[in-house]
Amino acid sequence: MASAATLHRKPPDPPSAPDPTPAAPRRTALPTALPAWAWALPPVTVLALGFLYPLALVVRQSFTPESLDEGGASLAPYTEVFASAAFREVLTTTVWLAAGATVGCLVLGFALALVIAFVPFPGGKAVARFIDVFLSFPSFLITLALLFVYGSVGMANGAWTGVTGAAEGPFHFLTTPWGVLLAEITYFTPFVMRPLLAAFSQLDTAQLEVASSLGAGPLRIVRQVILPEALPALAAGGSLVLVLCLNEFGIVLFTGAKGVTTLPTLVYSKAILESDYPAACVVAVVNVVLSVGLYSLYRVVSRRAGA
Secondary structure: HHHHHHHHOOOOOOOOOOOOOOOOOOOOOOOOOOHHHHHHHOOOHHHHHHHHHHHHHHHHHHHHOOOEEEEEEEHHHHHHHHHHHHHHHHHHHHHHHHHHHHHHHHHHHHHHHHHHHHHHOOOOHHHHHHHHHHOOOOOHHHHHHHHHHHHHOHHHHHHHHHHOOOOOOOOHHHHHHHHHHHHHHHHHHHHHHHHHHHHHOOOOHHHHHHHHHHOHHHHHHHHHHHHHHHHHHHHHHHHHHHHHHOOHHHHHHHHOOOOOHHHHHHHHHHHHHHOHHHHHHHHHHHHHHHHHHHHHHHHHHHHEEEE
């Protein structure tokens, strides 16, 4: 019986072949001997030395009518600058140019973004990609392009004198505040269009189809369906354009507009042409305060737009 049981016993399974796939290495956490503040110290130090320290020197110089050894800190530079009628005129010019350019960019950018996003035409995608490229152009390049077209010896005036035989053409607006406004609107409009196109790409087209099937016209669809969805993007883009226009230097300088002086060009004039460094620092501090305030507004609006 034992021999029969032995004969009918199931033979043992052969040993399994080893798995050729190597085992994944065990991940071990990197040692964190240094505290978190030690890792943040190097970039904060570089930021402080490269940006905050020069800014602190500008603020200190704005309170120093002469050298620190002779006079010490004083509010005299601020008193002199704020009491100047020229400074108040420059501040007014800066604000109205920035506000006017922002309004123009919002209107033009919204209209162009509507066409690109909702009106099919050949090359629409290429135009949308070109907007991204346009954002990398320097501001003086756009100004030079406008000068080639509408300048005193530009193509428009040249064509006019060639046809009519007049001594000069009629286009001289680039040397006026309106020329600066046109150049800023031309350059900064894509900064409004980019967030608008992103917002329009997320819009549910079913809402447009339902509104159209219910008899709503194009203007009503834009006013009641598209515009409410675009308001956060409009606010974010408008806030950014307002900050950029407030600090624009190249456009004002390259247009050569007569009698148009903004805060950045006033800083340049005081520091380089007049060597009045305390006054230049006062104007720079005012410009920084306005810029930081508007940038804070832009961040708040952008955060709400993202939400």
